[in-house]
């Protein structure tokens with residue numbers, strides 16, 4: 501691998517590629533296999549999830565070769581390469597120093613070398629990476645959330661249309677869609693087993709996630725990129741990054757997206773310099789066109805009660821759902837309508853890859869997850885807009901929002917739009933004052 505340790509070298513690495521653009525074979529059903537009979541995979545964003553998704557691709561058992569990797573940081577790419585190559589060896593890991601790309605631009609070259617791409621950088625980059633993958637005609641697995649502001653969502657929605665027109669499979673890591681309890685219960689709800697769904701409650705309440713503290717010598721851009729969870733241009737706040745899973749379930753159950761959001765939120769506990777700008781709690785109601793209301797709650801309070809699940813009420817009964825394979829439907833007298841068997845359920849992170857790659861090796865076009873993922877991500881963003889502004893927001897107002905959080909320039913020495921004050925603390929939203937759209 502090239503020595504990319506200096507900050508300046510981080511930026512220029514896109515010039516290092518030696519592989520040329522490959523003609524996308526995917527548009528021709530049955531013509532997927534590379535000459536060596538392997539599907540070529542590239543991973544963009546080689547952190548925990550990008551690395552894990554490569555494992556899951558290999559675990560499908562189909563002939564897959566990892567041919568390119570791209571990450572903003574050398575050390576993250578190195579760690580991922582080590583983990584993948586140690587586990588799967590040279591037969592599956594055909595990455596060479598010339599197909600490892602470090603910096604902001606390398607994703608284009610990595611995508612060009614592959615038939616299938618995994619997009620798992622922080623969500624602020626997803627619109628850019630997804631647009632490029634679609635432009636290059638690739639099959640796509642991308643992680644949620646798919647953007648961090650309405651400007652990004654509109655890009656993803658446009659690229660989702662292009663992906664459909666090109667018949668590119670797109671699976672998004674909202675893995676509850678690939679989890680049996682959710683599939684079985686929501687099929688029954690859509691069949692009318694609970695009557696009309698009039699309300700529900702969705703929760704992601706837990707103690708929070710990692711903090712990557714500022715290190716000496718980091719530029720502001722590098723610091724924010726490392727500690728990405730706490731900056732909205734990268735993360736979208738935890739209502740977007742995590743709670744999208746539960747909000748997406750509400751949309752799936754309702755088979756609709758809300759028309760209105762109102763709520764409250766703030767920073768009660770997590771107020772340090774390394775906590776950037778995000779809130780530590782949001783509480784909202786989302787109203788749907790039929791008048792039904794979903795209560796949404798997410799918080800990062802260490803030591804408080806944890807709860808990550810979804811409940812819904814209908815005219816005939818109610819349901820309890822969770823990622824722990826729960827699916828308990830009862831009528832209003834307490835009689836069972838359906839109880840999901842929690843034993844021996846497939847891992848949904850594996851299942852989404854099993855289903856995607858099974859389609860890919862057969863040359864089938866089966867998956868178009870991007871539009872729903874964009875609209876569920878937008879629902880979460882609308883929630884953040886409502887808690888940050890303290891205003892009641894309609895779907896159309898939120899989706900047409902013009903505040904673009906993305907930096908004007910991507911460079912290690914360039915300034916993100918949000919900067920700390922002289923004491924090192926970041927400004928954050930003040931409901932009633934902050935303009936969000």
Ligand SMILES: NC(=O)c1ccc[n+]([C@@H]2O[C@H](COP(=O)([O-])OP(=O)(O)OC[C@H]3O[C@@H](n4cnc5c(N)ncnc54)[C@H](O)[C@@H]3O)[C@@H](O)[C@H]2O)c1
Nearest residue numbers: 545546547548549550571572576620621622623643644673
């Ligand atoms: N589906 C799920 O349940 C689930 C679980 C965890 C994470 N995720 C999602 O996966 C994504 C990644 O999360 P993670 O936990 O792996 O974070 P991570 O910090 O471990 O990994 C992100 C990687 O992306 C790299 N990166 C940053 N900017 C980049 C750029 N412009 N181009 C290429 N690489 C870039 C980082 O250096 C890092 O290595 C997030 O969107 C997250 O929400 C989904």
